[in-house]
Amino acid sequence: MDTHISTSAKTISGIMRTWITLLGPFLGLALVILAFSILTGSPEKYLSPFNIRVVLSQTVIVAVSAIGMTIIIISGGIDLSVGSTIALSSVVTALTVNAGFEPVVAVFAGIMAGAIVGLANGFVITGLRVVPFIATLGMLGVVRGVAKWLADQQPVNVSQTWINDLVVTFPNPPWLLLAPGVWIAIFLAVLMVVVLRNTIFGRRVFAIGSNEEAARACGIPTKRLRIWIYSLGGLFFGLSGVMQMSRLRQGDPTVAAGAELDIIAAVVIGGGSLSGGQGAILGTMIGAMIMAFLRNGCQQMGWPNYVQEIIIGAIIVAAVAVDQLRQRRT
Numbered sequence: 001m002d003t004h005i006s007t008s009a010k011t012i013s014g015i016m017r018t019w020i021t022l023l024g025p026f027l028g029l030a031l032v033i034l035a036f037s038i039l040t041g042s043p044e045k046y047l048s049p050f051n052i053r054v055v056l057s058q059t060v061i062v063a064v065s066a067i068g069m070t071i072i073i074i075s076g077g078i079d080l081s082v083g084s085t086i087a088l089s090s091v092v093t094a095l096t097v098n099a100g101f102e103p104v105v106a107v108f109a110g111i112m113a114g115a116i117v118g119l120a121n122g123f124v125i126t127g128l129r130v131v132p133f134i135a136t137l138g139m140l141g142v143v144r145g146v147a148k149w150l151a152d153q154q155p156v157n158v159s160q161t162w163i164n165d166l167v168v169t170f171p172n173p174p175w176l177l178l179a180p181g182v183w184i185a186i187f188l189a190v191l192m193v194v195v196l197r198n199t200i201f202g203r204r205v206f207a208i209g210s211n212e213e214a215a216r217a218c219g220i221p222t223k224r225l226r227i228w229i230y231s232l233g234g235l236f237f238g239l240s241g242v243m244q245m246s247r248l249r250q251g252d253p254t255v256a257a258g259a260e261l262d263i264i265a266a267v268v269i270g271g272g273s274l275s276g277g278q279g280a281i282l283g284t285m286i287g288a289m290i291m292a293f294l295r296n297g298c299q300q301m302g303w304p305n306y307v308q309e310i311i312i313g314a315i316i317v318a319a320v321a322v323d324q325l326r327q328r329r330t
Helices: 002-039 049-074 082-098 103-127 132-150 180-198 200-210 212-217 222-248 259-269 281-301 305-329
Strands: none
Touching (some): 002 281, 049 082, 049 180, 049 200, 049 222, 049 259, 049 281, 082 103, 082 222, 082 259, 103 222, 180 222, 180 281, 200 212, 200 222, 212 222, 259 281, 259 305, 281 305
C-alpha cells in the first residue's frame, strides 16, 4: 500500500514538473509584459499593435539563431561563436550584393558562410577533441577577425533590394501584417519541431545529449552526428546574419557582439538544459520573445544599456540555477 502511494506521489510530482517546465516560459513572458506595462505607465502604448510589430521584428534575429542553438544545446554542446557568425554572414551577404549577384544568391552565400563556420566547429570538436566551450570561444575570435578582414574593418553599405525588407516593421504588401522575417522564423520553428519530434535525426539529437556513450553503444555515429548538428546550427546563424544585414541595411563586421548571451538565455529560459538532452523549440521562441520584450521595455523606460545587461545576466544565472535544481531532483 505504501509502495503504491509512493509511486503515485512520484508520478504526480513528475507530471507537475513537466507542466511547470512547459508553462514556465509562458508565465515568464506574461510577467515581463505585465511588469513593463505597469512600469511604463502606459499599457496601451506598450501593448499597442505598432509596438508588438516592433518587438516581433526585433525578435527575428535572436529567434532564428536560438532555433539552431536549441539543437546544439539539446545535443549537449554550446556555440559561443554565434555573434561573430552573424557578423560574418551579414558582411558576406552585403559583399555578394555589391558584387552584382542576384539577391537570392547573396542570401544563399550568407547562409552558407554560417554553415561553413558550423562545419569548422564540428570538425574541431570531434576531430581535435576540443571541448565545445573552448572550440567555439576560439572560433568567436577567428570568425570576427575574418569578418573585419573581408569588410576592410568598416561597414559595407548595400543598394536597395528585397533583402532590406525582411525585417521591416510595416511589410509590403500590407496583408502580410508582420515582417517577412517573422513568418520565416515561425515556419522554421514549426519545421524543426516536426524534425526533432518525428525523425530519426531528432531522436538521435536527444540521445547524444542525454548520454553520448550509450548513444555510441547503440550504433549512433556520434562524431558525424555532431558535425551535422553544428553545421545545421551554422545555417540558422547564417540566416540570422542575413536578417541582421536587412535590419541595418549594411554588413557590419562589429555587429552582434554579445548576441550569444540573448540567444543562449532564450534557449535556457525556454526549458533547454545546458547539460544536454532537454529543450523545446516552442519554449525557445517564447524565451526569445521574453528577451525582446525585456529590451523593448528597458528602452521605453529610458534605462541605460548596462542596466539591460545586468538584468539579462541575472536572468541567465537564475535560469541555469533552476535548470540545475531540476536536474538534481530528477
